[in-house]
Amino acid sequence: xxHKTKLEEKExxxxxxxxxxxKMVDEFEDDExxxxxxxxxxxxxxxxxxxxxxxxxxxxxxxxxxxxxxxHVFLTKTLPTYPIPFESLSSDLR
Numbered sequence: 001x002x003h004k005t006k007l008e009e010k011e012x013x014x015x016x017x018x019x020x021x022x023k024m025v026d027e028f029e030d031d032e033x034x035x036x037x038x039x040x041x042x043x044x045x046x047x048x049x050x051x052x053x054x055x056x057x058x059x060x061x062x063x064x065x066x067x068x069x070x071x072h073v074f075l076t077k078t079l080p081t082y083p084i085p086f087e088s089l090s091s092d093l094r
């Protein structure tokens with residue numbers, strides 16, 4: 001029976017977290033009523049890095065707040081950044 005190295009175990013744990021995180025983000029993106037997805041402060045710095053990386057890949061905004069044991073990350077849906085022509089705005093917004 002072959003034993004896994006610590007590096008292999010770490011990579012396996014990271015992959016499991018990536019899969020879980022991607023599933024959570026899938027559900028978040030599919031739910032139009034949700035604008036934020038908060039993760040618990042119990043995430044390690046490495047776990048938060050995974051969340052930030054997934055946010056970049058999916059065009060979401062990631063924010064880390066808090067200090068020490070209260071530090072946590074959350075995602076928000078990013079609005080399009082392309083310019084909206086003035087003429088397309090309704091008259092009450094002009």
